[in-house]
Amino acid sequence: MELKQQAIDILRANDRGGYTVPTVTGLYPAQWNWDSCFVALGLAQFDEPRALTEIETLFEGQWPDGMVPHILFHGDGSSYFPNASVWQAGPARQSSGITQPLVAATVVRQIFERTADRVIRMRLTALVPKLLAWHGWCYAARDPHGTGLVSIIHPWESGMDNSPLWDDALSAVEPGPSVAHLRKDTGFAAAEHRPTGPQYDRYINLVLRFRDNGYRTDLLYDIAPFRVADIGFNAILQRANQDLRFLLASTGDVTGAAEVATMEERTGAAIARCWHEEHGFFYGVDTRIGKIIRKPGIPGVLPLFADAGVAARHPGLVKRLESWLARVAYGVPSFEPDRPDFEPQRYWRGPVWLIVNWMLIDGLRRNGRADLADHIRRDSLALVERAGFAEYFNPLTGEPLGGPGFSWTAAMYLHIAASTE
Numbered sequence: 001m002e003l004k005q006q007a008i009d010i011l012r013a014n015d016r017g018g019y020t021v022p023t024v025t026g027l028y029p030a031q032w033n034w035d036s037c038f039v040a041l042g043l044a045q046f047d048e049p050r051a052l053t054e055i056e057t058l059f060e061g062q063w064p065d066g067m068v069p070h071i072l073f074h075g076d077g078s079s080y081f082p083n084a085s086v087w088q089a090g091p092a093r094q095s096s097g098i099t100q101p102l103v104a105a106t107v108v109r110q111i112f113e114r115t116a117d118r119v120i121r122m123r124l125t126a127l128v129p130k131l132l133a134w135h136g137w138c139y140a141a142r143d144p145h146g147t148g149l150v151s152i153i154h155p156w157e158s159g160m161d162n163s164p165l166w167d168d169a170l171s172a173v174e175p176g177p178s179v180a181h182l183r184k185d186t187g188f189a190a191a192e193h194r195p196t197g198p199q200y201d202r203y204i205n206l207v208l209r210f211r212d213n214g215y216r217t218d219l220l221y222d223i224a225p226f227r228v229a230d231i232g233f234n235a236i237l238q239r240a241n242q243d244l245r246f247l248l249a250s251t252g253d254v255t256g257a258a259e260v261a262t263m264e265e266r267t268g269a270a271i272a273r274c275w276h277e278e279h280g281f282f283y284g285v286d287t288r289i290g291k292i293i294r295k296p297g298i299p300g301v302l303p304l305f306a307d308a309g310v311a312a313r314h315p316g317l318v319k320r321l322e323s324w325l326a327r328v329a330y331g332v333p334s335f336e337p338d339r340p341d342f343e344p345q346r347y348w349r350g351p352v353w354l355i356v357n358w359m360l361i362d363g364l365r366r367n368g369r370a371d372l373a374d375h376i377r378r379d380s381l382a383l384v385e386r387a388g389f390a391e392y393f394n395p396l397t398g399e400p401l402g403g404p405g406f407s408w409t410a411a412m413y414l415h416i417a418a419s420t421e
């Protein structure tokens with residue numbers, strides 16, 4: 001069967017009515033925030049109303065303070081740990097209590113610009129104030145001192161759970177009780193492709209800490225045992241700021257647009273300060289101890305997605321990315337190959353993820369590097385042709401890893417295949 005049709009079939013099969021689970025297996029039996037946003041981009045290729053429903057359902061879970069949680073359980077979740085009864089978070093006790101990268105405004109803008117349907121535009125317009133509330137929450141809760149860089153307080157908020165970039169900050173967290181026997185993920189995917197036991201214990205201990213403090217926005221920043229201003233999270237936010245400002249201006253909210261322009265200015269300047277001239281790379285900061293995280297992972301390349309002028313200002317960044325591509329069979333590895341921390345099979349410590357590839361394809365095109373964008377586009381399509389719609393892929397061999405029949409891989413395949421300029 002044609003691959004595009006297979007991708008559509010996966011998205012249909014993973015549809016639980018209003019939201020899409022990440023994979024056909026029970027590995028992730030709920031709605032994940034940024035998964036849904038990427039899925040909407042794929043759905044928009046063949047069913048715009050359904051694409052919009054995906055985002056609307058996500059925003060139904062928005063908290064009164066503006067946060068959009070990283071997981072919405074929708075009553076499900078028995079095969080996942082930690083599920084709703086562990087989190088006990090949110091007004092309806094049906095979500096996690098942390099967030100995920102704010103890609104929604106970028107996705108909403110993409111659909112807004114391509115749709116010819118008035119009803120779809122009206123539904124998109126209704127989402128715009130909710131997007132603004134989420135961005136506002138993010139700055140108030142995660143950058144209370146107005147530095148321009150927001151912090152994540154759990155590795156899961158980065159969306160790149162076990163990236164080597166969090167190792168040091170996470171090792172300072174008390175492990176808490178061992179939860180190895182409660183984990184369900186290793187029943188669905190090989191343990192050597194997943195985070196380790198000690199990492200998982202700390203992930204859960206952070207959750208319990210936040211739960212004990214009632215998930216209070218005004219407290220968590222100060223008490224979080226893990227707190228990192230991730231360059232990737234901020235780059236994605238910065239891109240979303242630009243797209244949100246466009247949406248606000250297009251829908252006549254001048255005050256909202258001015259508010260976001262201020263966020264954008266501050267974050268743009270702060271990201272620029274994260275450039276390390278000597279190493280030729282962007283680094284984030286452990287904001288608990290004020291230490292720069294000098295590790296070359298994919299988050300440091302993501303300013304390409306946020307800023308159309310970054311390749312011209314820092315040609316070394318693109319050269320670095322090219323050197324990574326030269327060392328793997330399929331790009332883009334999530335960590336610099338040949339480093340001791342690089343593990344080509346383990347989750348966010350080396351494997352290729354198509355959502356990251358899409359952000360880089362888009363960013364490189366905006367930076368005038370269509371040639372390199374095409375390289376990554378070809379690799380992305382080749383991976384799926386070779387190995388199917390896996391969660392992630394080994395960059396050295398192209399081997400499929402993690403869960404099969406993965407929604408965001410199917411969605412990105414459709415979206416990347418369709419975008420040729």
Ligand code: GLC
Nearest residue numbers: 022028032034035159160161
């Ligand atoms: C893992 C990924 C995260 C994703 C989730 C569901 O936790 O690291 O980015 O959202 O799985 O696919």
